[in-house]
Amino acid sequence: xxxxxxxxxxxxxxxxxxxxxxxxxxxxxxxxxxxxxxxxxxxxxxxxxxxxxxxxxxxxxxxxxxxxxxxxxxxxxxxxxxxxxxxxxxxxxxxxxxxxxxxxxxxxxxxxxxxxxxxxxxxxxxxxxxxxxxxxxxxxxxxxxxxxxxxxxxxxxxxxxxxxxxxxxxxxxxxxxxxxxxxxxxxxxxxxxxxxxxxxxxxxxxxxxxxxxxxxxxx
Numbered sequence: 001x002x003x004x005x006x007x008x009x010x011x012x013x014x015x016x017x018x019x020x021x022x023x024x025x026x027x028x029x030x031x032x033x034x035x036x037x038x039x040x041x042x043x044x045x046x047x048x049x050x051x052x053x054x055x056x057x058x059x060x061x062x063x064x065x066x067x068x069x070x071x072x073x074x075x076x077x078x079x080x081x082x083x084x085x086x087x088x089x090x091x092x093x094x095x096x097x098x099x100x101x102x103x104x105x106x107x108x109x110x111x112x113x114x115x116x117x118x119x120x121x122x123x124x125x126x127x128x129x130x131x132x133x134x135x136x137x138x139x140x141x142x143x144x145x146x147x148x149x150x151x152x153x154x155x156x157x158x159x160x161x162x163x164x165x166x167x168x169x170x171x172x173x174x175x176x177x178x179x180x181x182x183x184x185x186x187x188x189x190x191x192x193x194x195x196x197x198x199x200x201x202x203x204x205x206x207x208x209x210x211x212x213x214x215x216x217x218x219x
Contacts, residue, residue, distance in 0.1 A: 004155060004169040007033070007128050016170045017128070021135045023167040029053055031144045031158045032132055033172030034068070035125040036097050036181050036198060037151040038158045040166065041068065041132075041141035047111040050140050054113065056165040059147040064113030065140040066099060066120040070133030075121060078138060080105055085208060086186050092207045095125035097181040097198025112140055118187050128172045143180075153178040184215075192217055 005016025020030040024042055027049040032039050040056065042049035044067050053065060069075060072090055076082060080103040082090075089098060104119040112119065124130065133139055143151040144158035144166075152158035155171035182199040185192045191208060193201055193215050201212035208215070 002159070002164050002166055002169060004159065004171055007170050007172045013128065013170075016168065017131055017135065020132055020168040020170055024049075024132075024136045024139065026167075027052075028167035029056060029162075029165060030132075031152075031155060031162065031166050031169045032129050032141070033126055033155070033170060033175065034129050034141075035095070035176055037153055037175050037178055038144040038155060039068065039124075039129070039141040040144040040158070040162065041139040043136060044112065044138040044140040045110045050110075050112055052165075053140060053142060056162055057142060057145070057147045059142070061113040063147075064115045064120075065142050066122060067112070067138050068129065068133055068141045069121060069123050069138050070130050072123065074138060078105055078108065078119065078121060079103060083186060085191055088207050089184065089186075089204070090123075093199055093203075094123040095130065096123075097125070097177070097179065098122065098204075099181045099183045101183060101185040101187055101194065103187055110140075120183065122181055126172065126176075128170055132170070151178075151180070191215060 007013040099122040101120045145151045146161050153175040155169045180197040182197040183194040201215050205212040
């Protein structure tokens with residue numbers, strides 16, 4: 001049976017974090033609020049839990065799961081190398097609504113799906129998410145919904161879709177922005193926007209000293 005914790009109450013939030021940490025370490029799924037939409041997450045290094053996450057969403061390995069981190073420094077151990085452009089974007093927009101696709105460190109013992117050697121990483125701007133990530137470590141987190149259905153913007157939305165497939169629901173209230181993160185691919189010669197969301201191309205272009213249309217792949 002799933003447990004739901006109201007994170008607006010300090011005592012319940014503390015209990016919920018403890019329960020979510022225990023669930024993640026036991027290979028179970030948790031739902032957590034983020035600054036974009038609610039996320040369905042598990043320990044990124046538990047391949048069976050990641051498989052359970054994909055199954056809960058009805059999603060195949062061809063759509064690998066992104067990774068959320070609780071600090072800037074965590075990224076260094078997850079990527080092959082941090083380019084100057086990657087560092088500039090991290091310093092400008094993390095924590096926040098920017099996801100970066102980078103080459104993962106070849107030594108990592110995880111299975112996020114068919115990643116072709118890359119990983120999508122983000123640091124969310126939400127205190128409950130950050131607290132959980134700093135306890136668990138990097139987590140594989142996808143939007144808390146059945147594939148093809150609207151992303152959950154409340155814990156109730158997530159519960160209605162995922163029910164007892166999830167061990168712990170952390171209710172942080174309605175999502176502040178309910179806009180998906182912007183995704184930038186840094187694996188090629190030049191950065192490229194794969195999805196424009198919470199961070200605009202113009203904001204990215206200012207940091208990278210590029211034309212927004214070039215980032216969008218229109219030039």
